[in-house]
Amino acid sequence: MTRITDRDLSHGLATRAIHAGQQPDPLAGAVTFPIFQTSTYVQDGIGKNKGYEYARTSNPTRQALERNVAALEGGTHGLAFASGMAAVDAVLTLLSTGDHVVCGENVYGGVHRLMDKVLSRMGLTFTFVDTRDPKQVEAAVTPRTKMLYGETPTNPMMRLADLAAMGAIAKAHRLLFVVDNTFTTPIFQRPFEFGADIVVHSTTKYLNGHSDMVGGILVAKDDALAERLAFIQNSAGAVPGPFDCWLALRGLKTLAVRMHQHDANGRRVAAWLAADKRIRAIYYPGLPSHPQHELAKRQMSGFGAMMSIETGSLEAAGRLVEGVRLFAFAESLGGVESLIGHPATMTHAAVPKAMRDAMGLTDGLVRLSVGIEDVDDLIADLDQALGK
Numbered sequence: 001m002t003r004i005t006d007r008d009l010s011h012g013l014a015t016r017a018i019h020a021g022q023q024p025d026p027l028a029g030a031v032t033f034p035i036f037q038t039s040t041y042v043q044d045g046i047g048k049n050k051g052y053e054y055a056r057t058s059n060p061t062r063q064a065l066e067r068n069v070a071a072l073e074g075g076t077h078g079l080a081f082a083s084g085m086a087a088v089d090a091v092l093t094l095l096s097t098g099d100h101v102v103c104g105e106n107v108y109g110g111v112h113r114l115m116d117k118v119l120s121r122m123g124l125t126f127t128f129v130d131t132r133d134p135k136q137v138e139a140a141v142t143p144r145t146k147m148l149y150g151e152t153p154t155n156p157m158m159r160l161a162d163l164a165a166m167g168a169i170a171k172a173h174r175l176l177f178v179v180d181n182t183f184t185t186p187i188f189q190r191p192f193e194f195g196a197d198i199v200v201h202s203t204t205k206y207l208n209g210h211s212d213m214v215g216g217i218l219v220a221k222d223d224a225l226a227e228r229l230a231f232i233q234n235s236a237g238a239v240p241g242p243f244d245c246w247l248a249l250r251g252l253k254t255l256a257v258r259m260h261q262h263d264a265n266g267r268r269v270a271a272w273l274a275a276d277k278r279i280r281a282i283y284y285p286g287l288p289s290h291p292q293h294e295l296a297k298r299q300m301s302g303f304g305a306m307m308s309i310e311t312g313s314l315e316a317a318g319r320l321v322e323g324v325r326l327f328a329f330a331e332s333l334g335g336v337e338s339l340i341g342h343p344a345t346m347t348h349a350a351v352p353k354a355m356r357d358a359m360g361l362t363d364g365l366v367r368l369s370v371g372i373e374d375v376d377d378l379i380a381d382l383d384q385a386l387g388k
Contacts, residue, residue: 003226004078008071013187014256021067022249035246036060057234061242065249066217069207072186072255073199075219077226079233080245084182084202085110086238087216091149091178091198093232097123100144104131104161106154106359107180109348117350128355131161132292134169141173151180152189153296156308156343156367157359158283160292163299167195176225182206182334187259188302192221198229203240205334208251209258213244258336259302261372266305268375269368269382273309278386280364281310305370306333308343314363317342321366323385326377333369338378341367 008020022033036059041052052058066078081087088111095101103115105128115126127140131150148170152161163179170177179191180200185207191199201207203215220226233239240248263286270284285296286303296303311317320340321329327340331347341347344356344363351361370378 003076003223004067004070008067009074013072016068016071017255018253020071022064033061033064033246033249035242037242055242056237056239059239059242059245061245061249062240065203065240065245065252068249068252069186069201069203069217070219072252073181073219074186074190074192075199075221077220077223077230079218079220079226079229080203080240081216081218081233082238082240082244083214084108084200084204084216085114086236087200087202087218088180089114089238090229090232090236091200091218092119092124092147093236094176094228095124095146098125098144099146100125100127100142101147101149102127102129102137102140102145102175103148104150104152104154104159105129105355106131106157106159106361107149107151108155109343109350111149111180112348113350130159131166132159134162134165137166138169141169141175145173145175147176147178149178149180151183152299153183153285153304153306155183155306155347156283156341156365157361158285158290158306158308160285160295160299162295163189163191163194163196170197171195183306184300184302184304185255185259187256188263188304189300192219194299197222197225202334203248204332206259206262207255207334208248209255209334209336210247210251211332211335211337213240213247215240215244215248258372259304262305262370263302265372265375265378266303266307266370269305269370269378270307272379273307273382276383276386279309280312283308283310306368307370308365308367310360310362311364311366314344317364317366319388320385323388324381325384326373326381327368327385333367335369336372338371338373339369341369343367 043049070078129136179196199219284307
């Protein structure tokens with residue numbers, strides 16, 4: 001388990017992204033934190049080591065990543081995993097047979113699949129609710145409820161959960177409050193300030209930002225809770241390799257500047273799409289027309305670059321995703337390059353169609369991850385593709 005120091009929290013976010021959790025290499029003074037590409041460590045004797053025994057349990061490069069993200073989120077403990085789903089699985093492994101979870105209905109499809117198809121067979125129960133409405137959340141709590149889990153903004157409908165209201169519900173019912181902060185990152189949203197107990201990230205996405213590794217991370221503030229998560233992390237062993245950790249650390253150094261450029265581009269693209277009559281609807285909390293725009297302004301310092309648009313049909317969606325030239329039609333999000341996806345057949349294919357339809361996640365819905373290219377080029381690309 002990696003615990004950060006007060007020094008890691010003593011600077012602004014852009015400074016933390018570059019320096020927190022990392023010291024110059026004592027051997028050669030290397031500015032970039034080294035890759036400790038090893039599976040095991042020489043020990044000095046029985047019970048005597050330099051703090052490292054086996055790489056599943058700990059690795060210096062991984063610890064640097066864990067400290068860095070924990071400092072960015074304002075937590076005290078970071079725990080890195082081999083994927084975002086491995087991180088989510090570790091969170092849910094805190095629970096026991098018979099426990100109940102209240103979860104947002106519009107979460108990443110892989111999270112829904114893990115809950116509904118895998119962990120439900122092991123005695124956990126889940127209720128999926130619209131987390132836009134705190135009353136629905138509160139009504140779903142039962143005596144067996146142990147956790148409140150949600151994303152905000154949600155994937156891909158860009159709905160917001162009122163984090164302050166969710167935190168109050170969790171506190172009143174003594175629930176673990178888990179927030180997936182992947183879409184906004186700690187640069188634009190601070191879940192711990194609203195009562196979150198655990199913050200989840202897919203490091204694959206914005207934290208790394210270069211679409212060249214897969215990983216996940218959990219951040220916690222409570223020592224006892226972090227100890228439980230660390231025990232699960234070591235026991236299950238779903239940890240990232242040191243090179244993937246190093247890639248994420250590399251990406252984090254530019255997180256602040258990347259997020260501000262993503263945000264600037266996202267606002268421009270969303271405003272252009274909102275004015276285009278070829279689009280049936282656009283979902284982006286940075287637009288004044290978004291029904292939760294005021295909430296977004298209260299709990300987010302930036303709106304980011306994730307948005308979804310309704311094209312009207314599967315055929316129209318197909319023409320768009322196949323017609324773009326700069327946007328890459330691919331899974332994932334959060335890279336420097338712009339991506340376009342079709343949630344119904346990609347990220348959310350595991351969600352039952354009736355549930356997708358009820359949320360407005362139609363076959364005509366297309367999700368955009370706006371990159372940091374010249375925004376006029378991105379708009380021109382969408383314009384020509386929509387013209388087809």
